[in-house]
Amino acid sequence: MAESSESQVLEGFICPICKSDLGTAVSLLSHFQDEHSEEQDLIKTFKDLLDKAKKKILKQESIPETSSLRKSVAPIADYIFDPQDLGRIIDKPMEDEKSQGNVEQLRLCIHCISLLEVREEKRVSRNFKPIISQFYERLANYREQADQLSCQYIKMSISLNAGESVYDLQEAQKIKVRLLKLAENIDSLSSKIAVLGKDTENPPQGQAFRLQTMIRSAFATYLRNQLLTLPLLPTEEQVEKAQTKRRQEITARIQEEKLRHAKLNNVVTSKSGASQQKVSNDPAVSLGQGWVPESKKVNESDDPLIEQMNIIRSYIKEAKVAHRYDEVTSLEENLHELKKEFWKKQQAQDHIAKSGESSEAASISSNEAHADSDDEIDLVKEVVE
Amino acid sequence: MNVILAVKMYVTKMAEESGPGMKVLLMDKVTTSIVSMVYSQSEILQKEVYLFERLDSPSSTEPMKHLKCIVFIRPTKDNIGLLCNELRNPRYGMYYIYFSNIISKADIKTLAECDEIEVVREVQEFYGDYLAVSPHLFTLNINGCSQDLDWNPTHLQRCTQGITAVLLSLKKCPYIRYQGSSGMAKKLSEKIREILTKESSLFDYRQPDVPPLLLILDRRSDAITPLLTQWTYQAMVHELLTISNNRVNLSRIPGISKDLSEVVLSSEHDEFYADNLYLNYGEIGQTMKELIDEFQKKAKSHQKVESVTDMKAFVEHYPNFKKMSGTVSKHLVIIGELSSLVTKRSLLEVSEMEQEMACQDQHSQHLHRLKSLIHNSKIMNEDACRLVMIYALRYNKHSNCDISSLIDALKKRGVPESLYKMVYNMLEYGSQSFETTIEPNLVAQDAVVKITKRFFKDLKGVENVYTQHVPILKETLDELIKGRLKENFFPFLGRSPANKRVQDVIVFIIGGVTYEEALCVHLLNKSSANSGVRIVLGGTTIHNTTSFIDEVGTATFG
Numbered sequence: 001m002a003e004s005s006e007s008q009v010l011e012g013f014i015c016p017i018c019k020s021d022l023g024t025a026v027s028l029l030s031h032f033q034d035e036h037s038e039e040q041d042l043i044k045t046f047k048d049l050l051d052k053a054k055k056k057i058l059k060q061e062s063i064p065e066t067s068s069l070r071k072s073v074a075p076i077a078d079y080i081f082d083p084q085d086l087g088r089i090i091d092k093p094m095e096d097e098k099s100q101g102n103v104e105q106l107r108l109c110i111h112c113i114s115l116l117e118v119r120e121e122k123r124v125s126r127n128f129k130p131i132i133s134q135f136y137e138r139l140a141n142y143r144e145q146a147d148q149l150s151c152q153y154i155k156m157s158i159s160l161n162a163g164e165s166v167y168d169l170q171e172a173q174k175i176k177v178r179l180l181k182l183a184e185n186i187d188s189l190s191s192k193i194a195v196l197g198k199d200t201e202n203p204p205q206g207q208a209f210r211l212q213t214m215i216r217s218a219f220a221t222y223l224r225n226q227l228l229t230l231p232l233l234p235t236e237e238q239v240e241k242a243q244t245k246r247r248q249e250i251t252a253r254i255q256e257e258k259l260r261h262a263k264l265n266n267v268v269t270s271k272s273g274a275s276q277q278k279v280s281n282d283p284a285v286s287l288g289q290g291w292v293p294e295s296k297k298v299n300e301s302d303d304p305l306i307e308q309m310n311i312i313r314s315y316i317k318e319a320k321v322a323h324r325y326d327e328v329t330s331l332e333e334n335l336h337e338l339k340k341e342f343w344k345k346q347q348a349q350d351h352i353a354k355s356g357e358s359s360e361a362a363s364i365s366s367n368e369a370h371a372d373s374d375d376e377i378d379l380v381k382e383v384v385e
Numbered sequence: 386m387n388v389i390l391a392v393k394m395y396v397t398k399m400a401e402e403s404g405p406g407m408k409v410l411l412m413d414k415v416t417t418s419i420v421s422m423v424y425s426q427s428e429i430l431q432k433e434v435y436l437f438e439r440l441d442s443p444s445s446t447e448p449m450k451h452l453k454c455i456v457f458i459r460p461t462k463d464n465i466g467l468l469c470n471e472l473r474n475p476r477y478g479m480y481y482i483y484f485s486n487i488i489s490k491a492d493i494k495t496l497a498e499c500d501e502i503e504v505v506r507e508v509q510e511f512y513g514d515y516l517a518v519s520p521h522l523f524t525l526n527i528n529g530c531s532q533d534l535d536w537n538p539t540h541l542q543r544c545t546q547g548i549t550a551v552l553l554s555l556k557k558c559p560y561i562r563y564q565g566s567s568g569m570a571k572k573l574s575e576k577i578r579e580i581l582t583k584e585s586s587l588f589d590y591r592q593p594d595v596p597p598l599l600l601i602l603d604r605r606s607d608a609i610t611p612l613l614t615q616w617t618y619q620a621m622v623h624e625l626l627t628i629s630n631n632r633v634n635l636s637r638i639p640g641i642s643k644d645l646s647e648v649v650l651s652s653e654h655d656e657f658y659a660d661n662l663y664l665n666y667g668e669i670g671q672t673m674k675e676l677i678d679e680f681q682k683k684a685k686s687h688q689k690v691e692s693v694t695d696m697k698a699f700v701e702h703y704p705n706f707k708k709m710s711g712t713v714s715k716h717l718v719i720i721g722e723l724s725s726l727v728t729k730r731s732l733l734e735v736s737e738m739e740q741e742m743a744c745q746d747q748h749s750q751h752l753h754r755l756k757s758l759i760h761n762s763k764i765m766n767e768d769a770c771r772l773v774m775i776y777a778l779r780y781n782k783h784s785n786c787d788i789s790s791l792i793d794a795l796k797k798r799g800v801p802e803s804l805y806k807m808v809y810n811m812l813e814y815g816s817q818s819f820e821t822t823i824e825p826n827l828v829a830q831d832a833v834v835k836i837t838k839r840f841f842k843d844l845k846g847v848e849n850v851y852t853q854h855v856p857i858l859k860e861t862l863d864e865l866i867k868g869r870l871k872e873n874f875f876p877f878l879g880r881s882p883a884n885k886r887v888q889d890v891i892v893f894i895i896g897g898v899t900y901e902e903a904l905c906v907h908l909l910n911k912s913s914a915n916s917g918v919r920i921v922l923g924g925t926t927i928h929n930t931t932s933f934i935d936e937v938g939t940a941t942f943g
Contacts (some may be wrong), residue, residue, distance in 0.1 A: 118502050125450040125478065133407070133451045140405055140433075206445045211407065211435050211452075218430035 016048060132196055132212065139189050139219065146182045146227060149175055157231045163242030165344050172233050183227040190219035250337050254308055257334070261311075305345070309338050386889055386919045388517040389653060391554040393423040395483075395511040396457075400432035402507065403453045403481045409436040411471075413458045416485055418526070418630045420457065422516050425654050440467050443476075450478040459514060460488035469499035481507040485514040486546050487584060514550035516630065518927065519652060521910055522903045523551060526630075527925040528932065529939030530896060534814075536569055544925060545576040548893055549584075551923060552599070557889060558588040559597040561878040562870075566817060567603035569895050574601050574878040595888035600865070600875070604896025604924075604936075607857040608778055608815025609743050611899050611933035612771050614736040616851050618669050619662035620900035622650065622719060624929045625726050638722050648715045657712050663904050665852065666723075673720055680713045731763045735772065736851050742775050743854045748783050751776065752791075759794045766800045771930055774811045781812060788812075807934055810941040858892070859905045865890065866909075866918050890920045897936060898924030 012021050013028040017036045022028040108116070156172040194216035197204045204212060234242065312335045319327040400408065410429070412420065417439065420429075438444060440458055454477035458464045472480065482496075487510060496508070515523045525547040530540040552559065561578060563570040577599065581588055604611075615624045626633050628650060636646040652659035657676055661669050727733065738758055742751050755776055759769050773791045780786045788808065795805040864870040868885040892906070906922045926932065 115501070122502055122504075130451055136407055207409075207436055207438075207447060208449065211449070214430060214435040215407070218427075218433075218435065221427055222431065 132193060135189060135193050135196070136215065139186060139193070139215075142182050142186050142189070143219070143222065146179060146186065149179050149182070150226060150230060153179060153230060157233055160239055161231075161234050161242060163239075163244075163246035165243055165340070169233065169236065169239050176230070176233060179227060179230065183223055186219055186223060186227075190216045247341070250341065253334070254338075258308075303342075305338055305342050309335060309342070312338065386555055386891075386921050387520040388515070388523045388551065388555070388921060388923075389423050389520050392419065392513040392515075392517045395513045395554070396420055396424050396429070397432070399455050399457060399481070399483050399511065400429065400434050403455060403479070406433065406453050407451065408432075408434045408453045408455055409438055409449070409477060410434050411438045411440055411454055411456045411458070413440050413461075413464055415459055415526075416457045416513075419485070419513055419516055422518065422631055422651070423653065425649075425651070440464060440471070446476065448476045450476075452477045454478075454480045456480060456482040457511070457513075458482075458484065460484040460486055460492060465492050465495060469496060472496065472499045472504065473501065475502060475504045478504070480505045483507075483509050483511045486510065486512060486550050487580075487587070512550040512553040515547045515923070518631070519903065519907070521906055521919075521921050522898075522927075523547075523921070523923040524898070524927050525923070525925055529936055530925040531569060531940045532942060534569075534940060536572055540925070541573065541576065544573055544893075544895070545580065548573075548577055548599070548891075548923070549580050551891060551921070553587060555889075555891070555921070556590050557597040557599075557891065558590050558592065559599040559889075559891065560880070560882055561599045561601070562875050563601040563878060564603045564606060565874050565876050567605065567895070570601045570603050571878070573893075573895060574599075577601075578878055593888065595884075595886050596882055597889040597891070598865075598887050600890060600892045602858070602861070602892065602894045604894055605815055606817055608811060608933075608937070609775060610854070610856040610858075610901055611897065611928040612775055612778075612930055613739050613743065613854055613901070614732055614851075614930075615899075615901060616666045616736070617663050617900070617904055618658075618665075619650075620904065621666065621723055623900055623927065625723055626719070627929060627931075628927075633719070635718060635722070638718065641718065645715060645718055648719070655712060657716055663907060665849075666727075669720060673716060676713060676716070680709055683709065729763075730765055730768060731761065732768075733851070734758065734761075735764060735768045738772055739775055740851060740853050742772075742779050748780055748785060751780075752785075752787060755791065756794060759791065759798060762798075766795075766798070766804060767931070769795060769798065770800060770804050770807065771934075773805075773808050774934075777808055777812050778815050781816065807938060810937050811934070813941050814937045854901075856899070856902045856905055858894075858902045859909075862890075862892070862906070862909060862920065866916065887918055890918065892920060892922050894922075894924040896924070896940070897926040897928040897933065898922055899928050903927075 010019065010021070013023055013025055014021055015028060015032055015036070017032075020031070022031050153172065153175045156167040156175065159166050160169055160172060194212050196212055203209075312331055316328055316331045316335065319325075319331060400410075410420070417437070434455065436452070440456070441463070454475075456468065458468065468482070482505060493508060496505070515525055517523050525543060527540050527543055530537060530544070558581065561574045563574040565571075615621045619628070622628055622633060626635070631649055631651045633648050633650055634646070635641050635648060649655070650658055652662060657672075661672055664672065735758070738751075738754060741747075742755075745751075755772055758764060758772060773788070773795060776791060777786075777788050781788075792805055792808060795808075861870065861875075865887055868887075870885075872881075894902075903922055906920050909918070910920055926936075928936065
């Protein structure tokens with residue numbers, strides 16, 4: 001190293017006090033213990049060292065990295081680092097060490113050593129993934145999947161039980177199977193975690209063991225409360241029954257609307273005649289209070305469903321103009337139901353029309369698309385209009 | 386305004402902010418109670434918090450670097466020191482630190498310097514520095530907050546911090562009013578005001594049309610309420626069995642089973658308790674019977690689990706069944722014990738006497754009855770003492786007041802000196818109990834109103850002789866709601882608002898609150914006639930008779 005001090009550069013196993021060359025490390029040590037065991041010697045050595053260090057720090061801007069560093073042994077504990085290790089620790093690429101004879105080394109003070117050690121430890125621990133962490137990650141993953149699926153499942157179950165044809169029973173059953181499998185996985189994996197390492201020579205103790213038991217307990221509770229209390233799916237017949245019932249309800253509602261509309265139409269036309277007579281045949285309806293859409297010419301169509309949808313659409317337009325927004329809402333709901341029915345009918349027709357194709361795939365995909373977004377149902381509107 | 390929800394939200398946020406992964410919650414003694422009041426263990430397990438450690442007494446030093454550590458502690462000097470040690474030699478992988486109150490920049494700097502390994506990811510203030518007992522009730526668990534009728538400085542600081550946390554967690558920057566006759570109330574108000582000013586940026590909330598109010602009262606203005614025997618479920622359990630941090634120690638009950646030696650009474654996690662804590666003794670007998678009937682029905686139906694459908698149904702309902710049977714046995718034991726104590730100690734007789742003295746004005750009759758009661762050996766020493774205390778507080782100014790003969794009677798029946806001396810301490814402590822809202826030169830109108838009220842009350846008779854007492858707090862709050870709380874008795878500290886209307890009120894009683902007063906506040910909150918006022922009540926502690934007498938002892942000592 002480049003030394004700008006006045007003193008000569010001495011190499012070898014030099015005693016720092018009397019500067020005599022002892023040859024080997026062992027003889028240096030014994031010489032020192034014999035000759036320089038007094039306190040003053042130690043103090044002098046210490047002072048010496050500090051002076052040297054001060055000089056170095058003040059005169060040099062950067063710490064010399066590699067290349068030939070002198071090795072000198074001092075009685076004060078010093079740390080010799082293999083540059084390989086150091087390089088790894090400070091993430092710097094090291095040049096090829098092991099040059100002939102001279103093993104390159106760095107001298108560091110206690111504080112720097114501990115900082116570097118700590119940093120190394122942290123780097124190691126960041127990548128430290130004990131078995132339990134890996135298992136746990138998997139477990140958490142299962143749980144996330146189960147949460148999503150059970151959400152979907154519950155929606156489907158409610159819809160099917162209400163007789164809606166938005167979802168397919170078989171699809172729902174498949175999801176239930178997946179959920180049960182996940183529950184099984186969660187159960188077995190969390191049990192595994194609970195007994196992890198029990199049969200090894202170092203069984204987990206204290207907090208480590210408690211961690212494992214608590215994880216098991218938490219997931220067992222999760223299973224009990226979330227996954228084992230899912231609603232049941234209806235059977236095929238029950239689905240049929242519910243759907244028929246619902247269709248009947250819808251047609252009944254449509255009829256009722258038609259009737260009401262017709263009645264009021266009569267009332268309207270009679271009123272718009274010369275007479276100023278008060279209403280009406282139907283005591284339940286009075287023109288003064290309610291609002292009623294006027295009759296209009298609608299596109300005649302073969303399909304009563306489409307006809308009805310058109311009628312409702314014109315009502316919606318009128319209601320919007322008349323600012324009857326609650327009427328708009330209920331009419332739109334009505335329209336929505338009709339669209340669903342129409343869509344289902346379309347599907348059934350398509351399904352029959354298609355031959356040889358995997359009909360299941362078609363109906364499932366169409367149903368899923370159907371279920372996903374109401375926007376898609378508006379495709380029907382485009383088709384019709 | 387819900388203090389349970391406020392603290393719960395903090396804990397939830399703590400658990401979630403660190404993201405997914407296994408977590409350990411590191412707390413100190415106080416924050417452990419704070420968390421356990423609002424979060425059950427099963428709830429917090431679902432948030433991936435699997436281990437719980439105490440900063441001041443770690444159970445082990447084994448490192449577990451694959452765990453994230455959530456630290457929730459009070460910002461005390463000791464805690465900072467301990468945390469520094471932990472950070473220098475961290476056991477866990479990453480640290481997310483939450484202080485339950487305001488922490489100084491200097492302390493944060495100290496912590497930062499100790500974080501050599503840089504394991505800290507978050508440092509925040511989450512103001513959950515109080516124990517939330519009910520949505521409208523909180524306590525600071527301070528016993529003996531005063532000495533020599535003035536503040537113990539440590540407790541004054543704790544109160545200031547606790548109230549600050551309540552205000553911050555509810556996001557209120559209030560006006561302050563205090564009990565004028567109480568020096569301690571004034572001091573506390575000033576301390577709070579200091580904080581509001583110093584940390585004005587923290588309190589920079591959008592002020593609603595009707596600004597919130599902090600009302601600081603003194604227990605001394607109503608020493609009677611904590612001395613009365615209680616007959617509503619929650620208050621009764623506390624009075625006879627002592628509720629401490631929502632827990633009741635039942636181990637003294639003969640023949641008690643091991644898993645019932647300590648039970649939790651939390652309205653958040655126990656439906657029966659939530660429905661019944663304000664009902665009175667007669668009513669809970671009825672609801673208990675209904676609960677048992679329902680339980681038996683379910684139990685019977687689960688006895689035959691022969692067919693698969695039966696089994697399925699059983700499994701489906703099992704979690705509820707197990708929960709229910711635990712609840713049923715817990716409440717059965719408690720109510721059974723209450724009932725046995727009532728009989729053993731002749732509490733009905735005692736209570737009747739208490740209520741009469743507290744609410745009626747018939748000195749000679751009361752004195753006479755009291756003397757005979759003291760001679761009754763069925764009554765415990767503590768109950769005899771408390772009766773004399775109530776007499777003393779009530780009739781102290783009466784011309785024929787004869788406390789000394791009552792003390793003699795107590796001596797005769799073997800009451801230890803330490804106990805009967807407390808009668809005088811009680812007098813010193815609570816001498817204002819019957820005078821607070823009444824000034825000697827009473828405004829004529831007020832006097833007339835009071836007299837007419839009493840007249841009608843006497844005429845009507847009493848609905849339930851055991852629950853006729855109304856704490857003074859109720860009157861104070863009624864006046865406040867009507868906008869008629871007199872400023873000379875309850876002055877504002879600093880600025881006062883333009884109009885006297887109130888909307889959100891936080892009441893703090895120095896010296897402790899009682900469950901009876903909590904019930905009053907609960908009813909006020911529920912009542913539709915109160916024009917939308919919401920009240921939260923808090924105190925240095927929640928008293929029963931025993932703890933109150935101790936408090937008075939500490940307060941008057943020295």
